[in-house]
Amino acid sequence: MTFIESLQAAWTRNDSLLCVGLDPDPAKFPVHLQGRNDAIFEFCRSIVDATADLACCFKPQIAYFAARRAEDQLEALIAHIRITHPGIPVILDAKRGDIGSTAEQYAVEAFERYGADAVTANPYMGRDSVEPYLAYRNKGVILLCRTSNPGGSDLQFLDVGGGVKLYEHVARLVAEEWNGNGQCALVVGATFPAEIARVRALTGDMPLLVPGIGAQGGDIEATVKAGRSAAGSGLMINSSRAILYAGKDENFADAARRVAAETRDAINRFR
């Protein structure tokens, strides 16, 4: 199955557009996990097992693992998802971007080392910098378009000619030229619903990864109404901290499940 096929199956099977983000910060872990060598794996495994039937995908953010020399725990986590929850695609959020020869190594890292189904990448260096990921025909390539942070406007809102903004140019370029094999998606922040609507209009039914609800305060109703596809899906709406740190004690996974279920249901109300 390709990334997009597994995503479509998970949308339907779990009736969910929720992407559970895995951004493990040991300083926020419950006391009983702190000090353990495998704390990052164990924390994320508990969250994954508690939410797998509520999510359409998982998104580990690589910086949280690499910063603590915990890449082995990321490998183990993705292997665990593959074995225990085989229908849920994994997006490696790495936001890579470099010349082709280096991008080849990043692609090996994402797809062969970690076994991710999709990777996030920065389109800023152009098509040849993205080709090495696209060469993995069954994998997904999710390109930054209109990011959720306020500073995203510094560049993404620049007029690139004729009143077209840079993020609109990226959306059109990816949809019309880079997506020949139907494996691309775009990142558009929930903090900018008007731009989500614009990207949806430019890209047809292309899947959109939408971070920015939960801790960043994005509005779920506005996000879904702006970004849903004609079929009422088309979105991977990410929430990380609001789910991961919903509880602080030994029952943290139950608390995470509760918030994940509420978030999925809130999203579904507006599909």
Ligand SMILES: O=c1ccn([C@@H]2O[C@H](COP(=O)(O)O)[C@@H](O)[C@H]2O)c(=O)[nH]1
């Ligand atoms: O534009 C973007 C692109 C990626 N992210 C990532 O999503 C999560 C958001 O975490 P929350 O705790 O739900 O705010 C995080 O991994 C970011 O690196 C983003 O926020 N915005």
